[in-house]
Amino acid sequence: MEFRGADIRLVVNADGFGLSAARTYGILMAHRNGIVTSTSVLGNARDPETIKTDLGQAPSLGVGVLLSLEDGTPVAKPEAVPSLLDGNGKFPSKEREILFNWAKVAMQPAHIEAEFDAQVARLRDLGLRLDHLCARGSVGFLPVVAQAMESVARRHGIAGLRTAVERPTLAWASDLPRGLATAALGAMAWYSRRQLGARRHGPQSWGYFERGRLDEIRILEILGRLGPGSHELICQPDLDPASQEPPARGEVIALTSSRVREALASRHIDLCRWSDLF
Numbered sequence: 702m703e704f705r706g707a708d709i710r711l712v713v714n715a716d717g718f719g720l721s722a723a724r725t726y727g728i729l730m731a732h733r734n735g736i737v738t739s740t741s742v743l744g745n746a747r748d749p750e751t752i753k754t755d756l757g758q759a760p761s762l763g764v765g766v767l768l769s770l771e772d773g774t775p776v777a778k779p780e781a782v783p784s785l786l787d788g789n790g791k792f793p794s795k796e797r798e799i800l801f802n803w804a805k806v807a808m809q810p811a812h813i814e815a816e817f818d819a820q821v822a823r824l825r826d827l828g829l830r831l832d833h834l835c836a837r838g839s840v841g842f843l844p845v846v847a848q849a850m851e852s853v854a855r856r857h858g859i860a861g862l863r864t865a866v867e868r869p870t871l872a873w874a875s876d877l878p879r880g881l882a883t884a885a886l887g888a889m890a891w892y893s894r895r896q897l898g899a900r901r902h903g904p905q906s907w908g909y910f911e912r913g914r915l916d917e918i919r920i921l922e923i924l925g926r927l928g929p930g931s932h933e934l935i936c937q938p939d940l941d942p943a944s945q946e947p948p949a950r951g952e953v954i955a956l957t958s959s960r961v962r963e964a965l966a967s968r969h970i971d972l973c974r975w976s977d978l979f
Contacts, residue, residue: 709970710978711924712904712933713956714739716767716835716912718756719746725755727940727953732762735957736965737936739763739974741835744820745773745792753827763974765833765861766824768817768850770799770808770840777819782812796838803843814849821857832976833861833903861975862903863933904931904978913937917955924964931978 715728718740731737742752744766756764772794775782779790784807786792793799802808817834825831834854840846847864854862907923908915912935923934938952955961965972 708929709927709968710904710931710973711927711965711970712739712763712931712973712975712978713737713936714741714763714765714833714835714933714975715936715938716741716837717937718742718764718767719748719752721939723939723941724937725752726942727938729755729759730940731936731938731953731956732759735953736961736972737762737938737956738972739765739833741765741767741833742824742829743837744768744817744824745776747773749823749827752824753829756829763832763976764829765831765835765859765975766821767835767837768820768841768853769837770813770816770846771796771837775816775819776823777816782816784809784812785816796840799838799840800843803840803845808845810845810849813846814852817849817853818856821853821859825857830976831857831859832974832979833863834859835863860979863906864903904933904975906933906935908935913939913952915952915955917958917960920955920958920961921964924961924968924970927968927970933975 713736715731715737717724718728719725720743728737728740732740738761740756740762742756742764746752756762769792770785771792774791775785779786784802793802799808821831821834834850835841836846836850841850841863850862854860907927908919911919915936920934936952936956938956940951940953964970
């Protein structure tokens with residue numbers, strides 16, 4: 702896969718490497734056979750050594766961290782981040798619980814930053830070269846979380862920071878509750894970016910609303926709307942590694958589509974990684 706500069710540059714970033722075997726396998730397949738150029742490793746994934754091994758199969762894949770405050774255990778010592786945990790010393794299992802804790806002002810900013818720093822440091826200690834940070838789910842657009850992300854990015858010299866979602870489209874009307882929720886996130890993301898420093902400006906993001914459900918038609922539509930500058934297409938391809946049959950539907954099919962590749966070539970869109978944008 703070749704990376705070079707162009708008037709329109711596109712990072713195709715697959716979130717959740719290490720979240721499950723299906724996600725890891727789907728990302729690797731969509732990178733080898735398709736247009737995925739970058740991935741975000743789950744920050745509190747259980748088996749970082751396996752993640753390092755799996756990433757070794759894709760040396761040209763850009764790597765960042767999907768910082769997580771949801772599900773599983775913290776990377777930092779539990780006593781260092783108590784306001785983020787439930788009574789069992791684990792993260793809340795549902796995103797709405799995190800949002801509820803934020804609304805109650807129960808999450809301490811110092812604890813968020815300490816946990817994010819521990820997640821990044823653990824992956825860097827494995828020898829991974831990290832070029833961006835983003836957050837799992839919608840919590841990354843909360844001002845207190847966005848500020849912690851930026852502080853950690855600055856401390857570790859990481860230039861890329863996802864802080865935005867795309868503008869509303871007609872497609873959102875097909876799933877009005879999710880569309881309204883995404884619109885609300887966009888407004889909150891705008892406010893959060895106003896509070897940040899130099900790292901608040903990342904590429905224009907696309908696909909947040911449909912991540913996990915992107916099809917060929919939607920990807921082609923997004924490619925047709927890209928203007929000059931830097932963009933990120935967010936995806937979450939899953940593919941069961943035990944399956945001997947190609948997936949009947951899903952993002953892996955769309956991300957490996959020949960029509961999508963033809964559209965990239967016809968519009969002279971260059972695929973790149975986050976590290977190529979800075």
